[in-house]
Amino acid sequence: MLTPKARGALSAAVNEALCAGLADDRCDWPVAESGDDAALTLWTLYELHYRGFEDLADESLEWHPELLRLRRLLERDLERRLRERYSAYAPHRSADFADDLFAYVSSHDGASVAAHVHRHADREQVLDLLRVRSIYHLKEADPTAWVVPRLPVGPKAALVELQYDEYGVGDPNRLHAHLWALGMEAAGLRADYGAYLDEVPLEVLEQNNAMSLFGLHRRLRGAALGHLAAFEATSSMPSRRMAQGLERLGLPAEIVDYYTEHVEADAVHEQLAVRNICGRLVEVEPGVADDVFFGAFTCLDLEDRFARWMLAQWGVSEGQDPDEERDVAPGSAA
Protein backbone atom coordinates (compact mmCIF):
# COMPACT_ATOMS: atom_id res chain seq x y z
CA MET A 1 0.00 0.00 0.00
CA LEU A 2 0.98 3.64 -0.32
CA THR A 3 1.30 6.00 2.64
CA PRO A 4 -2.23 6.99 3.63
CA LYS A 5 -3.85 10.33 2.93
CA ALA A 6 -2.85 12.79 5.66
CA ARG A 7 -5.45 13.92 8.18
CA GLY A 8 -3.57 16.93 9.51
CA ALA A 9 -0.17 18.59 9.86
CA LEU A 10 1.48 15.77 11.79
CA SER A 11 0.45 12.91 9.53
CA ALA A 12 1.38 15.08 6.52
CA ALA A 13 4.85 15.71 7.95
CA VAL A 14 5.38 12.02 8.69
CA ASN A 15 4.22 11.01 5.23
CA GLU A 16 6.64 13.49 3.72
CA ALA A 17 9.47 12.11 5.83
CA LEU A 18 8.63 8.54 4.86
CA CYS A 19 8.49 9.32 1.15
CA ALA A 20 11.39 11.78 0.94
CA GLY A 21 13.69 10.51 3.66
CA LEU A 22 14.62 11.95 7.02
CA ALA A 23 17.79 13.40 8.50
CA ASP A 24 19.02 11.62 11.63
CA ASP A 25 18.61 14.66 13.85
CA ARG A 26 15.26 16.08 12.77
CA CYS A 27 13.15 16.94 15.82
CA ASP A 28 10.59 19.52 14.73
CA TRP A 29 7.39 17.56 14.29
CA PRO A 30 4.25 19.69 14.15
CA VAL A 31 1.61 19.24 16.80
CA ALA A 32 -1.20 16.85 15.86
CA GLU A 33 -4.22 18.81 14.67
CA SER A 34 -6.77 16.35 15.97
CA GLY A 35 -7.27 12.90 17.42
CA ASP A 36 -7.62 11.62 13.88
CA ASP A 37 -4.29 13.17 12.86
CA ALA A 38 -2.50 11.64 15.86
CA ALA A 39 -4.13 8.21 15.45
CA LEU A 40 -3.37 8.03 11.74
CA THR A 41 0.24 9.05 12.39
CA LEU A 42 0.61 6.31 14.99
CA TRP A 43 -1.05 3.78 12.67
CA THR A 44 1.40 4.77 9.93
CA LEU A 45 4.41 4.45 12.23
CA TYR A 46 3.22 1.01 13.34
CA GLU A 47 2.66 -0.06 9.76
CA LEU A 48 6.41 0.29 9.18
CA HIS A 49 6.73 -2.84 11.34
CA TYR A 50 4.11 -4.82 9.42
CA ARG A 51 4.09 -4.76 5.62
CA GLY A 52 5.26 -1.18 5.18
CA PHE A 53 4.57 1.16 2.26
CA GLU A 54 5.49 0.94 -1.39
CA ASP A 55 6.39 4.64 -1.50
CA LEU A 56 8.77 4.46 1.45
CA ALA A 57 12.04 6.28 0.64
CA ASP A 58 14.18 3.89 2.61
CA GLU A 59 13.23 0.70 4.44
CA SER A 60 15.62 1.50 7.27
CA LEU A 61 13.20 4.25 8.35
CA GLU A 62 11.45 1.51 10.32
CA TRP A 63 14.07 2.01 13.04
CA HIS A 64 14.77 5.73 12.58
CA PRO A 65 15.28 7.26 16.05
CA GLU A 66 13.17 10.35 15.31
CA LEU A 67 10.24 8.25 14.13
CA LEU A 68 10.60 6.03 17.18
CA ARG A 69 10.68 9.09 19.42
CA LEU A 70 7.51 10.42 17.85
CA ARG A 71 5.90 6.98 18.12
CA ARG A 72 6.75 6.90 21.81
CA LEU A 73 5.03 10.24 22.43
CA LEU A 74 1.90 9.15 20.58
CA GLU A 75 1.90 5.78 22.35
CA ARG A 76 2.15 7.39 25.76
CA ASP A 77 -0.86 9.50 24.97
CA LEU A 78 -2.84 6.50 23.69
CA GLU A 79 -1.96 4.30 26.65
CA ARG A 80 -2.85 7.04 29.12
CA ARG A 81 -6.25 7.42 27.48
CA LEU A 82 -6.89 3.68 27.43
CA ARG A 83 -5.92 3.30 31.10
CA GLU A 84 -8.14 6.20 32.11
CA ARG A 85 -11.10 4.51 30.44
CA TYR A 86 -10.29 1.24 32.22
CA SER A 87 -9.92 2.85 35.64
CA ALA A 88 -13.68 2.82 36.31
CA TYR A 89 -14.04 -0.88 35.41
CA ALA A 90 -11.88 -2.77 37.89
CA PRO A 91 -12.56 -6.51 37.75
CA HIS A 92 -13.96 -8.61 40.53
CA ARG A 93 -11.26 -11.14 41.42
CA SER A 94 -11.74 -14.51 43.08
CA ALA A 95 -9.53 -17.59 43.33
CA ASP A 96 -10.57 -18.71 39.83
CA PHE A 97 -8.86 -16.54 37.23
CA ALA A 98 -10.57 -18.12 34.19
CA ASP A 99 -14.03 -17.70 35.74
CA ASP A 100 -13.25 -14.10 36.59
CA LEU A 101 -12.04 -13.28 33.09
CA PHE A 102 -15.01 -14.95 31.38
CA ALA A 103 -17.37 -13.14 33.78
CA TYR A 104 -15.63 -9.81 33.23
CA VAL A 105 -15.98 -10.12 29.47
CA SER A 106 -19.60 -11.26 29.56
CA SER A 107 -20.59 -8.49 31.96
CA HIS A 108 -19.47 -5.80 29.52
CA ASP A 109 -22.57 -4.47 27.83
CA GLY A 110 -21.96 -2.79 24.53
CA ALA A 111 -23.46 -1.98 21.16
CA SER A 112 -23.48 -4.77 18.57
CA VAL A 113 -22.99 -4.38 14.87
CA ALA A 114 -23.57 -8.11 14.35
CA ALA A 115 -27.07 -7.91 15.81
CA HIS A 116 -27.99 -5.26 13.22
CA VAL A 117 -26.39 -7.16 10.36
CA HIS A 118 -28.17 -10.34 11.42
CA ARG A 119 -31.70 -9.07 10.79
CA HIS A 120 -31.78 -5.52 9.49
CA ALA A 121 -28.74 -4.35 7.56
CA ASP A 122 -28.93 -3.86 3.82
CA ARG A 123 -26.23 -4.86 1.39
CA GLU A 124 -24.61 -1.41 1.26
CA GLN A 125 -24.33 -1.31 5.03
CA VAL A 126 -22.64 -4.70 5.08
CA LEU A 127 -20.18 -3.56 2.42
CA ASP A 128 -19.46 -0.44 4.53
CA LEU A 129 -18.70 -2.71 7.44
CA LEU A 130 -16.47 -5.07 5.45
CA ARG A 131 -14.41 -2.12 4.16
CA VAL A 132 -13.65 -0.74 7.61
CA ARG A 133 -13.13 -4.19 9.13
CA SER A 134 -10.62 -5.00 6.41
CA ILE A 135 -7.94 -2.86 8.05
CA TYR A 136 -7.62 -5.39 10.82
CA HIS A 137 -8.73 -8.62 9.16
CA LEU A 138 -6.04 -8.40 6.50
CA LYS A 139 -3.47 -8.56 9.31
CA GLU A 140 -5.52 -10.82 11.53
CA ALA A 141 -3.49 -12.40 14.36
CA ASP A 142 -0.34 -10.47 13.37
CA PRO A 143 -0.21 -8.05 16.35
CA THR A 144 -0.41 -11.00 18.74
CA ALA A 145 2.41 -12.84 16.96
CA TRP A 146 4.83 -10.29 18.42
CA VAL A 147 4.03 -11.47 21.92
CA VAL A 148 5.34 -15.02 21.43
CA PRO A 149 9.05 -14.47 22.24
CA ARG A 150 8.12 -12.49 25.35
CA LEU A 151 6.37 -15.33 27.12
CA PRO A 152 7.45 -18.08 29.50
CA VAL A 153 7.15 -21.70 28.36
CA GLY A 154 3.54 -22.59 29.26
CA PRO A 155 1.73 -19.59 27.79
CA LYS A 156 4.15 -19.50 24.85
CA ALA A 157 3.21 -23.03 23.76
CA ALA A 158 -0.47 -22.24 24.32
CA LEU A 159 -0.36 -19.04 22.27
CA VAL A 160 1.37 -20.76 19.37
CA GLU A 161 -1.24 -23.54 19.46
CA LEU A 162 -3.93 -20.89 18.92
CA GLN A 163 -1.95 -18.83 16.41
CA TYR A 164 -1.20 -21.96 14.37
CA ASP A 165 -4.93 -22.27 13.74
CA GLU A 166 -5.20 -18.54 12.91
CA TYR A 167 -2.45 -18.98 10.36
CA GLY A 168 -4.14 -21.92 8.67
CA VAL A 169 -2.27 -24.85 10.26
CA GLY A 170 0.41 -24.46 7.63
CA ASP A 171 -2.08 -24.30 4.75
CA PRO A 172 -2.10 -20.79 3.20
CA ASN A 173 -5.61 -21.43 1.89
CA ARG A 174 -6.87 -21.58 5.46
CA LEU A 175 -4.96 -18.61 6.85
CA HIS A 176 -7.66 -16.41 8.32
CA ALA A 177 -6.42 -13.15 6.78
CA HIS A 178 -6.42 -14.92 3.42
CA LEU A 179 -9.97 -16.24 3.93
CA TRP A 180 -10.91 -12.63 4.55
CA ALA A 181 -9.20 -11.45 1.36
CA LEU A 182 -11.04 -14.09 -0.66
CA GLY A 183 -14.29 -12.95 0.91
CA MET A 184 -13.59 -9.30 0.07
CA GLU A 185 -12.83 -10.13 -3.56
CA ALA A 186 -15.90 -12.29 -3.91
CA ALA A 187 -18.00 -9.44 -2.49
CA GLY A 188 -16.61 -7.12 -5.18
CA LEU A 189 -14.36 -5.20 -2.80
CA ARG A 190 -10.64 -4.54 -2.91
CA ALA A 191 -8.66 -7.14 -0.99
CA ASP A 192 -5.30 -5.39 -1.08
CA TYR A 193 -3.74 -4.45 2.16
CA GLY A 194 -4.93 -1.13 3.60
CA ALA A 195 -7.06 -0.35 0.55
CA TYR A 196 -9.78 1.35 2.57
CA LEU A 197 -7.65 3.03 5.20
CA ASP A 198 -8.56 6.52 4.04
CA GLU A 199 -12.22 5.96 4.90
CA VAL A 200 -11.88 4.47 8.36
CA PRO A 201 -12.75 6.59 11.41
CA LEU A 202 -10.69 7.31 14.49
CA GLU A 203 -12.43 4.42 16.26
CA VAL A 204 -10.98 1.87 13.83
CA LEU A 205 -7.51 3.44 13.92
CA GLU A 206 -7.60 3.25 17.71
CA GLN A 207 -8.64 -0.41 17.68
CA ASN A 208 -5.71 -1.23 15.44
CA ASN A 209 -3.27 1.01 17.30
CA ALA A 210 -4.16 -0.54 20.65
CA MET A 211 -3.39 -4.03 19.31
CA SER A 212 -0.05 -2.86 17.92
CA LEU A 213 0.79 -1.01 21.14
CA PHE A 214 0.11 -4.10 23.23
CA GLY A 215 1.87 -6.43 20.81
CA LEU A 216 5.03 -4.38 20.39
CA HIS A 217 5.79 -3.72 24.05
CA ARG A 218 7.03 -6.58 26.20
CA ARG A 219 5.84 -4.58 29.21
CA LEU A 220 2.26 -4.86 27.89
CA ARG A 221 2.25 -8.62 27.19
CA GLY A 222 -0.53 -9.12 29.74
CA ALA A 223 -2.70 -6.53 27.99
CA ALA A 224 -1.99 -8.09 24.59
CA LEU A 225 -3.18 -11.48 25.77
CA GLY A 226 -6.14 -10.09 27.70
CA HIS A 227 -7.16 -8.32 24.50
CA LEU A 228 -6.85 -11.59 22.61
CA ALA A 229 -8.97 -13.42 25.20
CA ALA A 230 -11.76 -10.83 25.09
CA PHE A 231 -11.67 -10.76 21.30
CA GLU A 232 -12.02 -14.54 21.04
CA ALA A 233 -14.61 -14.75 23.81
CA THR A 234 -16.94 -12.34 22.03
CA SER A 235 -16.64 -13.79 18.56
CA SER A 236 -18.46 -17.12 18.12
CA MET A 237 -22.07 -16.06 18.45
CA PRO A 238 -21.68 -12.69 16.70
CA SER A 239 -19.87 -14.54 13.88
CA ARG A 240 -22.92 -16.77 13.53
CA ARG A 241 -25.14 -13.66 13.32
CA MET A 242 -22.85 -12.13 10.73
CA ALA A 243 -22.88 -15.33 8.64
CA GLN A 244 -26.68 -15.52 8.80
CA GLY A 245 -27.06 -11.82 7.99
CA LEU A 246 -24.74 -12.12 5.00
CA GLU A 247 -26.60 -15.21 3.78
CA ARG A 248 -29.90 -13.34 4.16
CA LEU A 249 -28.53 -10.65 1.84
CA GLY A 250 -27.18 -13.17 -0.67
CA LEU A 251 -23.53 -12.24 -0.22
CA PRO A 252 -21.03 -14.69 -1.73
CA ALA A 253 -20.15 -17.94 0.02
CA GLU A 254 -16.51 -16.88 0.51
CA ILE A 255 -17.35 -14.04 2.88
CA VAL A 256 -20.05 -16.08 4.62
CA ASP A 257 -17.46 -18.85 5.08
CA TYR A 258 -15.06 -16.45 6.75
CA TYR A 259 -17.61 -15.84 9.49
CA THR A 260 -18.74 -19.45 9.66
CA GLU A 261 -15.13 -20.51 10.18
CA HIS A 262 -14.95 -18.20 13.19
CA VAL A 263 -18.00 -19.67 14.91
CA GLU A 264 -16.26 -22.94 15.70
CA ALA A 265 -12.68 -21.69 15.66
CA ASP A 266 -13.32 -19.02 18.24
CA ALA A 267 -15.33 -21.36 20.47
CA VAL A 268 -12.03 -23.24 20.78
CA HIS A 269 -9.85 -20.15 20.88
CA GLU A 270 -11.74 -18.50 23.72
CA GLN A 271 -11.06 -21.50 25.95
CA LEU A 272 -7.41 -21.62 24.92
CA ALA A 273 -6.96 -17.86 25.32
CA VAL A 274 -8.62 -17.55 28.71
CA ARG A 275 -7.46 -20.78 30.36
CA ASN A 276 -4.20 -21.80 28.72
CA ILE A 277 -2.74 -18.51 27.56
CA CYS A 278 -3.86 -15.87 30.07
CA GLY A 279 -4.39 -18.38 32.88
CA ARG A 280 -0.92 -19.83 32.58
CA LEU A 281 0.70 -16.44 32.16
CA VAL A 282 -0.87 -15.18 35.36
CA GLU A 283 0.24 -18.33 37.21
CA VAL A 284 3.85 -17.67 36.28
CA GLU A 285 3.71 -13.87 36.32
CA PRO A 286 0.95 -12.79 38.72
CA GLY A 287 2.07 -9.18 38.39
CA VAL A 288 0.58 -8.90 34.91
CA ALA A 289 -2.92 -10.06 35.95
CA ASP A 290 -4.33 -6.54 36.10
CA ASP A 291 -2.98 -5.79 32.65
CA VAL A 292 -4.81 -8.87 31.32
CA PHE A 293 -8.07 -7.27 32.45
CA PHE A 294 -6.92 -3.90 31.11
CA GLY A 295 -6.35 -5.48 27.71
CA ALA A 296 -9.70 -7.28 27.82
CA PHE A 297 -11.48 -4.06 28.75
CA THR A 298 -9.74 -2.14 25.99
CA CYS A 299 -10.84 -4.68 23.40
CA LEU A 300 -14.48 -4.50 24.51
CA ASP A 301 -14.53 -0.74 25.00
CA LEU A 302 -12.97 0.07 21.62
CA GLU A 303 -15.37 -2.32 19.90
CA ASP A 304 -18.28 -0.63 21.65
CA ARG A 305 -17.03 2.77 20.50
CA PHE A 306 -16.65 1.44 16.96
CA ALA A 307 -20.10 -0.16 16.96
CA ARG A 308 -21.73 3.07 18.14
CA TRP A 309 -19.96 4.96 15.36
CA MET A 310 -20.98 2.40 12.72
CA LEU A 311 -24.62 2.29 13.86
CA ALA A 312 -24.75 6.09 13.93
CA GLN A 313 -23.39 6.19 10.38
CA TRP A 314 -26.29 4.00 9.35
CA GLY A 315 -28.79 6.05 11.33
CA VAL A 316 -29.55 3.07 13.54
CA SER A 317 -30.21 3.62 17.21
CA GLU A 318 -28.74 1.13 19.63
CA GLY A 319 -31.14 -1.45 20.94
CA GLN A 320 -33.46 -0.89 17.97
CA ASP A 321 -34.50 -4.52 18.05
CA PRO A 322 -35.70 -5.48 21.53
CA ASP A 323 -35.87 -9.15 20.53
CA GLU A 324 -32.22 -9.27 19.67
CA GLU A 325 -29.83 -9.97 22.45
CA ARG A 326 -27.25 -7.23 22.53
CA ASP A 327 -23.68 -8.23 22.70
CA VAL A 328 -20.28 -6.82 22.23
CA ALA A 329 -18.78 -8.23 19.12
CA PRO A 330 -15.20 -7.38 18.61
CA GLY A 331 -14.13 -10.79 17.45
CA SER A 332 -13.92 -11.53 13.85
CA ALA A 333 -17.57 -10.96 13.93
CA ALA A 334 -19.10 -7.67 14.17
Added chain:
Amino acid sequence: MSESRTFEHPDIVLCPGGPMLLRGDHVIQDADGVSHRTERPVSAVCRCSRSASLPWCDGTHKVLPEKLRPT
Protein backbone atom coordinates in the same frame (compact mmCIF):
# COMPACT_ATOMS: atom_id res chain seq x y z
CA MET B 1 6.87 -21.20 39.45
CA SER B 2 9.87 -22.96 37.99
CA GLU B 3 9.92 -23.49 34.26
CA SER B 4 12.27 -26.46 34.51
CA ARG B 5 9.47 -28.92 34.97
CA THR B 6 7.26 -31.17 32.91
CA PHE B 7 3.99 -29.52 31.89
CA GLU B 8 0.64 -31.22 31.77
CA HIS B 9 -0.64 -31.38 28.21
CA PRO B 10 -3.72 -33.59 28.11
CA ASP B 11 -5.40 -34.71 24.88
CA ILE B 12 -8.84 -34.07 26.33
CA VAL B 13 -9.78 -31.16 28.57
CA LEU B 14 -13.21 -30.69 30.14
CA CYS B 15 -13.76 -26.94 30.48
CA PRO B 16 -15.89 -26.05 33.52
CA GLY B 17 -19.27 -24.86 32.26
CA GLY B 18 -18.09 -25.22 28.66
CA PRO B 19 -17.00 -27.63 25.96
CA MET B 20 -14.63 -30.57 25.87
CA LEU B 21 -11.37 -29.63 24.16
CA LEU B 22 -9.95 -32.35 21.99
CA ARG B 23 -6.41 -32.22 20.65
CA GLY B 24 -5.41 -33.90 17.41
CA ASP B 25 -7.24 -35.70 14.61
CA HIS B 26 -10.32 -37.63 15.60
CA VAL B 27 -13.61 -38.80 14.18
CA ILE B 28 -16.63 -38.19 16.40
CA GLN B 29 -19.88 -40.06 15.92
CA ASP B 30 -22.91 -38.02 16.97
CA ALA B 31 -26.15 -39.28 18.51
CA ASP B 32 -27.59 -39.94 15.04
CA GLY B 33 -24.64 -42.10 14.07
CA VAL B 34 -23.15 -39.46 11.76
CA SER B 35 -19.36 -39.17 11.79
CA HIS B 36 -17.58 -35.81 11.99
CA ARG B 37 -13.85 -35.44 11.51
CA THR B 38 -11.96 -32.78 13.45
CA GLU B 39 -10.54 -30.02 11.25
CA ARG B 40 -8.26 -28.01 13.53
CA PRO B 41 -5.38 -28.65 15.94
CA VAL B 42 -7.75 -28.32 18.91
CA SER B 43 -11.48 -28.83 18.60
CA ALA B 44 -14.23 -27.91 21.07
CA VAL B 45 -16.94 -30.55 21.42
CA CYS B 46 -20.28 -29.26 22.72
CA ARG B 47 -21.27 -30.51 26.16
CA CYS B 48 -24.44 -28.46 26.70
CA SER B 49 -26.19 -30.05 23.67
CA ARG B 50 -27.53 -26.66 22.59
CA SER B 51 -24.92 -25.71 20.02
CA ALA B 52 -26.23 -24.92 16.54
CA SER B 53 -23.07 -26.59 15.15
CA LEU B 54 -23.25 -29.97 16.88
CA PRO B 55 -21.15 -31.84 17.67
CA TRP B 56 -18.95 -28.73 17.89
CA CYS B 57 -19.22 -25.95 20.46
CA ASP B 58 -20.41 -22.56 19.19
CA GLY B 59 -20.30 -20.72 22.51
CA THR B 60 -24.02 -21.15 23.25
CA HIS B 61 -23.29 -22.47 26.78
CA LYS B 62 -22.36 -18.94 27.78
CA VAL B 63 -25.92 -17.66 27.41
CA LEU B 64 -27.49 -20.59 29.30
CA PRO B 65 -28.59 -20.30 32.91
CA GLU B 66 -25.98 -21.68 35.30
CA LYS B 67 -27.94 -24.87 35.96
CA LEU B 68 -28.05 -25.81 32.28
CA ARG B 69 -24.31 -25.45 31.78
CA PRO B 70 -22.13 -28.55 31.79
CA THR B 71 -20.23 -29.17 35.01
